[in-house]
Amino acid sequence: MPTFIMLTRLNPDAVRSPKGLEALERDAMKRVREQCPEVEWLSSYAVLGPYDYLDIFVARDIETAAKVSTLIRTFGHAQTEIWSATEWDRFKEIVRTLPGAARA
Numbered sequence: 769m770p771t772f773i774m775l776t777r778l779n780p781d782a783v784r785s786p787k788g789l790e791a792l793e794r795d796a797m798k799r800v801r802e803q804c805p806e807v808e809w810l811s812s813y814a815v816l817g818p819y820d821y822l823d824i825f826v827a828r829d830i831e832t833a834a835k836v837s838t839l840i841r842t843f844g845h846a847q848t849e850i851w852s853a854t855e856w857d858r859f860k861e862i863v864r865t866l867p868g869a870a871r872a
Contacts, residue, residue: 769808769826771853772833775819779845796843804836824853 783789800807810824827833830852837848854862 769828770830770833771810771824771826771855772836773851773853774821774823774825774833774837774840775815775849775851776821776823776840777819777847778821779847782845792843796840799839799843800836803839804832807832807836819849 783792797809800809804827806828808826810826812824813822814820815822825833825836827836830850833850833852837850840846840848
């Protein structure tokens, strides 16, 4: 299954306390598990910068990833971006098949 990266930025009014943040996460993840049981969550990170969170998950297709993104946006009044990701070793295999690629 393809790997996806989701970047999330919460609306500042979405959460007013640390307990509220934990409740938001719990409720959002419960909804994702209910609506998208085939999605496998790999990792989550709090990040510094224009986004608040970076999540990595696998889903069967882009439509399922879009569903995850939409579910997250409905909680916390968030903005999300979804990126597809290819593991580095797999990417190197793809590059080696390109015309003119050096053979090792």
